[in-house]
Amino acid sequence: MEEQQKNELKMWLVFYLCKGLGPKKLDLLKQHTELTHLLTFSEAQLASLGLSSDIIKQLLHPNWYYIDTLIDYLSQNAITAIYYSHPCYPSQLKEISAAPLILFCKGNIDLLCKSQIAVVGSRSATPNGIEIASEFASAMSHQGIVVTSGLAGGIDAAAHKGALAVSGETIAVVGTGVDVIYPKKNRLLFEQLLSSGLIVSELLPGTKAHASHFPRRNRIIAGLSLGVLVVEAEIKSGSLITARYAIEQNREVFAVPGSLFNPYSHGCHYLIKQGAKLTETLDDIFEELGLLVKNGLYNKVEVDNLEQVDPVLTQLGYEATSVDVLAERTQIPVEQLLTRLLDLELANQVERVLGGYIKLRSY
Incomplete structure (x- = not known):
């Protein structure tokens, strides 16, 4: 890091660690003085x-030792601090109230x-909801859209995996360091995102959940995005908080309808009643945002060699199956089986759950 950048x-x-000093106050101060003068x-x-x-x-009394130690830690752990005036700070995020002064990033900051x-939704999503989120994410990726979510279980994880499965780009905004x-x-x-995507947080490295x-x-999440797609959410949920932020930030909100008997559909139905766009296809999203769909590229992505019968998929159902049971059924050595399960999980065909693995799609 060059000396000027480091300074x-x-x-x-210093501004980030100063309680009570946010972007709005700094913008006001800039009308009267250079920000660098505040430290002199x-x-x-x-x-x-x-x-x-x-x-x-x-x-007047910054903790320079702590700040120098923090900068060293960032450098040693390949963490980039994108501060408010940094050329890579998203202009869209500056539009929101209480924009973060610094985004700590690991991965591709471009x-x-x-x-x-x-794409957001319930942590306890149904297999159907997980598949829907994955398919939407894959379709968005084929259109060159970055899929942004929160790295939680359920819908968030499905969205990230759906993008990664088709070599798409995805950002995880986390509630930890x-x-x-x-x-x-x-x-x-998490490891896949580090190599193929980006992990972002406004919280200091090392911060626990x-x-x-x-x-x-x-x-x-809402501030970075053109719009927010909600796939399965309860009335009182973090997903609806994200949707509320999106509305406040003048972003579009999209909601996927579901069964009346599915409690995770109630939040989506509520949003639709409040004016969110009822969303069945990617066309619904792109039409609302004024984007053009590249013809034929966003259809459901077929898995390579689908005609070939995969013994692991054949022996997996929609209820959790342990690795030991699966190894016995398939007669595949555990070490090889774990490698295959890893491939299938990255392809968003299976999901690791409590008690083993489940199949996400019908093959």
């Missing part, structure tokens, strides 16, 4: 700008400024 990052880390001004000069005594104290659509894998069951997906982090995370 600019240090300045923004005296107490009287800072007070003349209308800053509170608490903010003044923090600006994805930040590409066109994105968020970008170096913290949460939930643990998504370790494989906490309930209060996820609503904050949801506003970033």
Whole structure:
């Protein structure tokens, strides 16, 4: 990192760590002085700008040792800090209220400024919901759209996997530090995202999961995206919080209808009643956003060699089957079976659940 970049990052880390100093206040301060001057001004000069005594104290006495240590950690762990004035900071995100001052990123930061659509939904989604989310994500990827979600279980994971399965691009906005894998069951997906996508958080590296982090995370998911697609959600759920943020941020909201007997459809039906676009195909989304569909490219992606009977898929059903039972049924050595299951999971054909694996599609 060049010295000038490092000094600019240090300045923004001071602002980030200063409680009560957000982008709106900084924009106001820029009308009166250069932001770099805030770290050299005296107490009287800072007070003349209308800053509170608490903010003044923090600006006068930054913890430079901690900031230098943090910058070293970022460098050692391939974490990029995209601060508010950084050329890679998404202009779309600056439009929202309380935009994050810094985005900590691991992966391909070029994805930040590409066109994105968020796909969100229940952590306890049905196999049908998981398949729908996966297919929409794959279709979006074929159109060059980046699929953005939250790396949670259920719909979020299906959306990321659907994009990765067709070599698409996907962003995970997490409610932890970008170096913290949460939930643990998504370790494989986390690693895939690091090599083929991007993991983003406004939280400091090392930050553990906490309930209060996820609503904050949801506003970033909505803020990065042109629109939010909700696939299976309960009335009281984080997905509806994301949809609410999307509405507040003047983004489009799309909802997939479902069975009246499925409690995870109630949130989508509620959104549709409130004006969300009832969504059955990618055309519905692109029409609302004014995007053009590349003819014939977004149809359901067929899995290679579908005609060939896969013994693992043949022996898997929609109820969890353990690896031991599957090895006995298929007569495949466990080590080879685990490798095959990994391939199938990355192709979004099977899902690892409590008690083993389930098949996601009918073959």
